[in-house]
Amino acid sequence: xxxxxxxxxxxxxxxxxKGALGGTAAAASTLAAPAVLAQSPLVMKMQTSWPASDxxxxxxxxxxxxxxxxxxxxxxxxxxPAGAVVGAFQVMDAVSxxxxxxxxxxxxxxxxxxxxxxxxxxxxxFGGSATTMLGWFYQGGGKELYEELTQQxxxxxxxxxxxxxxxAQPFGWFKGEVNTVADLQGFKYRTVGLAADLxxxxxxxxxxxxxxxxxxxxxxxxxxxxxxxxxxxxxxxGAQDVAKNYYLSSYHQAxxxxxxxxxxxxxxxxxxxxxxxxxxxxxxxxxxxxALAMKEYSSDLAKLQDEHGVTVHxxxxxxxxxxxxxxxxxxxxxxxxxxxxxxxDSQRAWVEKVAYYELMNAxxxxxxxxxxxxxxxKI
Numbered sequence: 618x619x620x621x622x623x624x625x626x627x628x629x630x631x632x633x634x635k636g637a638l639g640g641t642a643a644a645a646s647t648l649a650a651p652a653v654l655a656q657s658p659l660v661m662k663m664q665t666s667w668p669a670s671d672x673x674x675x676x677x678x679x680x681x682x683x684x685x686x687x688x689x690x691x692x693x694x695x696x697x698p699a700g701a702v703v704g705a706f707q708v709m710d711a712v713s714x715x716x717x718x719x720x721x722x723x724x725x726x727x728x729x730x731x732x733x734x735x736x737x738x739x740x741x742x743f744g745g746s747a748t749t750m751l752g753w754f755y756q757g758g759g760k761e762l763y764e765e766l767t768q769q770x771x772x773x774x775x776x777x778x779x780x781x782x783x784x785a786q787p788f789g790w791f792k793g794e795v796n797t798v799a800d801l802q803g804f805k806y807r808t809v810g811l812a813a814d815l816x817x818x819x820x821x822x823x824x825x826x827x828x829x830x831x832x833x834x835x836x837x838x839x840x841x842x843x844x845x846x847x848x849x850x851x852x853x854x855g856a857q858d859v860a861k862n863y864y865l866s867s868y869h870q871a872x873x874x875x876x877x878x879x880x881x882x883x884x885x886x887x888x889x890x891x892x893x894x895x896x897x898x899x900x901x902x903x904x905x906x907x908a909l910a911m912k913e914y915s916s917d918l919a920k921l922q923d924e925h926g927v928t929v930h931x932x933x934x935x936x937x938x939x940x941x942x943x944x945x946x947x948x949x950x951x952x953x954x955x956x957x958x959x960x961x962d963s964q965r966a967w968v969e970k971v972a973y974y975e976l977m978n979a980x981x982x983x984x985x986x987x988x989x990x991x992x993x994x995k996i
Contacts, residue, residue: 658693659891661883663719666705666726668829669698672849672913676781676875677721679909680902687894694719705827712878713773719895720878724763724777725810725870728825732951733766735810736960737779738873741944745968747782749975750872751903754779757967762960768881770956776884778899780875781906784914788867788932789844790851790860798939807831807843811947812869818943828854835859844869847910848918857925864932868940875906 663681667673674696681694699705708720709727724737737759738750745753753759760778767773789808795801802820813823824840832855834840842860844867845851856863877899884892921927952958987994 660693661718662695664697664702664717666699666722676906679905683901684898712880713775718883722876724876728810739810739870742868742871743968745972747872751782751874753967758963774881776879778877780899781903783873785871786846788864790856791842791862792860796933797935804842805840807840815943847914849913852917857927863927864930866932
């Protein structure tokens, strides 16, 4: 982006803020204009990394609804799907450059800039859940490390916040059964981020593709197995039409959260209360998103089984142990980078303390479930 485009974008934002949110001295001296401008909301252009039909667009809408209502109409969000302005993997650059004001994505999608991006969602699994790692982001030093990576190391003009902690991602979709690490050898598999390094280490050939490109790639034979994220997203783009074996549970992406990106200049130019609404709207949407996810993910999993003939499996312990072994091989390579090591040291310290409490305190919910719904769990 040229300096002229940046300057133009900032001038537009400054004008909109001053006009829509309270007016300048010049505006105050005009009798007719302020009444019009005061009623005009500031429009924030926000693109997601998701197709228009994905449930994650519904999650993004839950955010925009909360922001618009909390702002009393002073902020309006123009929410766009992947590809409307830039590709799914390009939203970080677009927000940093001011082409977009904001984005709803996941940090692993800018993994190509720096592998450390993957630590903020799809890094090594030391024993903590996505909720554990969201706690690390906000209370364990993760947010400060994220800012060091984005603003200092990469020089990006952004603020980033983490939203809904995602349920652990399934290992994914296969045409036949896979029960051992040996069964995985040679598979052409779709995933993203450090999961690509991990599964390549287990003998798979990996392609990193946006969600909207997965089924076409499967149909063309570019890949022959894949994961995306959850039963609702997977079924909406037709995963069940190209594979019938769905493997739940995995260590390849077990602690991801949504990433909310804001252009730093755009955010800094807002009134403090509107900045707070954008920030705390992320927290509010996390609760709403998780409630909707629990409803829809479970319903869609049942539909995949009952209406589409999909066989749901739990990933075998042999494969899970193979994933841990692959992480053990990958981690020392990652630690050769000083910043990578600093992030992982921080995460390990957090997980050792927090997950100890979580795991020791957690009752055996499977035992209770099996008692009341006998024979349903495949464990």
